[in-house]
Amino acid sequence: MIKAKTILMAIALAGLFSAPANASGTAGVEPKFSDWTFGGLFGTYDEHQLQRGFQVFREVCAACHSANLISFRNLSEEGGLNYSESQVKALAAEYTIADPASLDGERSGIPADRWPAPFATEQDARDANNGALPPDFSVLAKARTVQRPGLGWIMNYFIAYQEGGPDYVYNLMTNYAEAPHDVEIPAGQYYNAFFGGGIAMAPPLADGLVTYDDASVPMTTEQYAKDVSAFMMWMAEPHLIARKELGFKVLIILSAFAVLMYLTKRKLWSNVKH
Amino acid sequence: MALTHNSEKYDPKNPALKWFNDRLPLLSFGKEHFVDFPTPKNLNYWWTFGMILALCLGVQIVTGIILAMHFTPHVDLAFNSVEHIRRDVNWGRIIQGTHAVGASMFFFAVYVHIFRGLFYGSYKAPREVLWMLGVIIFLLMMATAFMGYVLPWGQMSFWAATVITNIFAAIPLVGEPILQWLRGGFAVDNATLNRFFSLHYLLPFVIAAVVMLHIWALHIPGNGNPTGVEPKDSHDTVPFTPYATIKDLFAVSVFLIPFAWFVFFAPDILGHPDNYIMANSQVTPPHIVPEWYFLPFYAILRAIDFNILFIDSKLGGVIFFAGSILILFFLPWLDVSKVRSGSFRPMFRIFFWVFVLDFLLLMYLGAQPAEGIYVTLAKVATAYYFLHFLVILPVVSRIETPKPLPTSISEAVLAKPA
Numbered sequence: 001m002i003k004a005k006t007i008l009m010a011i012a013l014a015g016l017f018s019a020p021a022n023a024s025g026t027a028g029v030e031p032k033f034s035d036w037t038f039g040g041l042f043g044t045y046d047e048h049q050l051q052r053g054f055q056v057f058r059e060v061c062a063a064c065h066s067a068n069l070i071s072f073r074n075l076s077e078e079g080g081l082n083y084s085e086s087q088v089k090a091l092a093a094e095y096t097i098a099d100p101a102s103l104d105g106e107r108s109g110i111p112a113d114r115w116p117a118p119f120a121t122e123q124d125a126r127d128a129n130n131g132a133l134p135p136d137f138s139v140l141a142k143a144r145t146v147q148r149p150g151l152g153w154i155m156n157y158f159i160a161y162q163e164g165g166p167d168y169v170y171n172l173m174t175n176y177a178e179a180p181h182d183v184e185i186p187a188g189q190y191y192n193a194f195f196g197g198g199i200a201m202a203p204p205l206a207d208g209l210v211t212y213d214d215a216s217v218p219m220t221t222e223q224y225a226k227d228v229s230a231f232m233m234w235m236a237e238p239h240l241i242a243r244k245e246l247g248f249k250v251l252i253i254l255s256a257f258a259v260l261m262y263l264t265k266r267k268l269w270s271n272v273k274h
Numbered sequence: 275m276a277l278t279h280n281s282e283k284y285d286p287k288n289p290a291l292k293w294f295n296d297r298l299p300l301l302s303f304g305k306e307h308f309v310d311f312p313t314p315k316n317l318n319y320w321w322t323f324g325m326i327l328a329l330c331l332g333v334q335i336v337t338g339i340i341l342a343m344h345f346t347p348h349v350d351l352a353f354n355s356v357e358h359i360r361r362d363v364n365w366g367r368i369i370q371g372t373h374a375v376g377a378s379m380f381f382f383a384v385y386v387h388i389f390r391g392l393f394y395g396s397y398k399a400p401r402e403v404l405w406m407l408g409v410i411i412f413l414l415m416m417a418t419a420f421m422g423y424v425l426p427w428g429q430m431s432f433w434a435a436t437v438i439t440n441i442f443a444a445i446p447l448v449g450e451p452i453l454q455w456l457r458g459g460f461a462v463d464n465a466t467l468n469r470f471f472s473l474h475y476l477l478p479f480v481i482a483a484v485v486m487l488h489i490w491a492l493h494i495p496g497n498g499n500p501t502g503v504e505p506k507d508s509h510d511t512v513p514f515t516p517y518a519t520i521k522d523l524f525a526v527s528v529f530l531i532p533f534a535w536f537v538f539f540a541p542d543i544l545g546h547p548d549n550y551i552m553a554n555s556q557v558t559p560p561h562i563v564p565e566w567y568f569l570p571f572y573a574i575l576r577a578i579d580f581n582i583l584f585i586d587s588k589l590g591g592v593i594f595f596a597g598s599i600l601i602l603f604f605l606p607w608l609d610v611s612k613v614r615s616g617s618f619r620p621m622f623r624i625f626f627w628v629f630v631l632d633f634l635l636l637m638y639l640g641a642q643p644a645e646g647i648y649v650t651l652a653k654v655a656t657a658y659y660f661l662h663f664l665v666i667l668p669v670v671s672r673i674e675t676p677k678p679l680p681t682s683i684s685e686a687v688l689a690k691p692a
């Protein structure tokens with residue numbers, strides 16, 4: 001009896017968790033799942049990777065994509081890129097910020113400024129991109145995910161999988177190709193096997209496009225894709241590391257408390273036949 | 275055990291407390307209901323979920339009040355204000371994550387609590403009102419969760435609001451005016467967001483009030499128990515404190531472990547990625563799916579895609595959708611068995627587990643696209659859902675021969691293998 005019940009409960013639990021298994025993902029090629037440094041329970045961001053990803057973003061993607069919720073000062077926050085405050089100050093100063101309150105409506109940037117958007121209005125952005133709108137990057141990494149084949153989604157709950165966004169971006173960046181003969185791609189679109197058809201973004205990356213300071217890191221599309229995906233995850237979830245660190249403490253305290261409660265309960269109930 | 279005539283039982287020693295207690299017997303009340311209250315000694319862990327639910331309600335209210343301090347209910351600002359909470363407010367990511375994950379944990383607990391009631395016949399006399407208050411709480415919880423989900427103003431928020439308010443348009447004659455009245459306009463917009471925020475703040479307090487009635491109604495007959503045989507004397511019970519309190523505390527701390535797991539390690543995993551896209555009335559998401567805890571009912575809503583006589587499919591869906599919950603109100607009179615506990619009802623027990631599987635199947639189907647085999651399965655599962663209440667329970671409760679009941683809780687306890 002107990003056994004049957006336990007099995008049924010297990011099925012019940014699995015069933016309950018089955019719900020969000022319909023997360024968005026695309027039909028095209030089999031996605032590749034990368035080993036992210038920030039994946040899993042113990043994962044943390046690699047500040048060098050984030051800095052490289054930032055470089056790719058800044059030199060390539062930022063020409064079309066905004067990141068409206070990101071301020072320069074975020075780049076010096078702990079658990080992220082870990083730039084020094086003076087580095088961030090110097091970086092911000094390279095940009096001119098529209099500011100109606102200053103003398104000629106413009107001034108140079110300060111760390112508290114938001115990342116400047118490449119286009120003044122949505123219409124400008126569309127006009128420059130064949131009518132398509134490049135989405136804002138601030139939380140984009142959490143607005144996309146990749147589905148695991150078969151029953152893989154069950155595992156997601158146990159490994160706390162939240163790298164679906166970066167996995168998505170990585171696959172998107174690395175699956176541009178010649179369109180197969182039977183696929184018609186409208187003008188102004190580019191075939192992407194992972195996207196499952198035409199996308200209005202031209203392949204943004206190419207080998208050697210961005211020059212990394214660290215010569216030991218390969219300057220390939222694949223490496224850029226990885227780095228910029230990691231950076232996008234950081235933009236969407238800047239406090240990931242602090243959150244996990246606190247999580248460990250909370251779990252340890254809760255488990256210890258549960259054990260104490262169990263022992264207390266057992267002692268207390270030991271003279272009650274129940 | 276009634277709520278009155280209790281003040282003479284307990285006299286605080288401290289003169290100040292005694293002075294107060296003579297004027298407002300709050301301490302006597304607390305002593306009677308939270309300390310001395312006789313609790314069956316054979317309660318299993320399924321009976322700890324009431325306390326777990328009380329905790330969930332408390333957590334939602336506390337985290338929700340803090341979120342409301344930083345949230346802006348405006349179509350242009352709401353999405354970013356939630357993101358502002360996650361990024362810039364001290365502890366914001368944890369508070370927001372706890373509230374979002376907390377909703378799921380709350381519903382998980384309430385489903386366990388309800389199915390506990392279904393198995394042990396907790397809805398039977400003399401606990402019918404207690405049960406019906408529970409169903410009211412469940413309805414209020416659904417309304418609250420639905421409106422809360424709209425607040426972050428993501429794509430799923432917006433489209434869930436659109437699809438669900440649209441349900442009301444199916445009501446003949448008055449449907450369209452009701453729809454506009456609910457939305458505060460022709461479409462889901464700023465007015466909708468504002469009223470949902472207002473109601474989302476209000477309803478949890480209404481729930482808290484109904485919970486108090488729920489517990490009042492519980493304290494009239496006292497707890498049921500796994501044997502379904504009412505306690506005979508004080509040998510069958512233990513005082514609520516410390517016995518039940520400690521057991522509940524243990525259960526609560528175990529419950530908090532997966533809760534914390536989600537909050538700290540995967541706060542978004544129970545949600546939908548599309549809700550990280552700001553609401554856009556011009557772009558319909560490919561699959562509009564509700565949160566997991568609404569899926570069984572969503573599957574029932576969609577299963578009725580055919581006209582029934584003069585009732586068109588849309589209205590039919592709404593009737594079955596509403597009926598699937600309202601039917602719970604009649605449960606005490608549909609199941610006429612004198613035996614409460616499923617443990618002593620061999621036929622009922624089988625059908626109970628089949629019903630659980632049916633419910634889970636509906637949950638699964640609610641997440642699938644409405645096409646092909648899923649549609650057929652949803653119809654079968656919906657039919658079975660109603661069949662369970664309207665045919666199986668009335669029939670089984672009349673023809674089944676229950677197993678012999680123990681004469682008392684103590685006897686049942688002694689009979690248990692050590």
Ligand code: HEM
Binds near residue numbers: 391
């Ligand atoms: C906020 C939600 C709720 C809270 C805080 C709550 C609280 C409680 C508590 C503290 C108990 C006593 C302990 C226990 O039996 O677990 C209880 C019992 C009960 N609840 Fe609830 N409840 C809630 C929702 C519901 C719902 C939705 C239903 C049914 C639809 C329900 C039906 C019952 C019944 C029938 C009992 C008596 C069980 C028995 O003693 O055999 N409750 N509730």
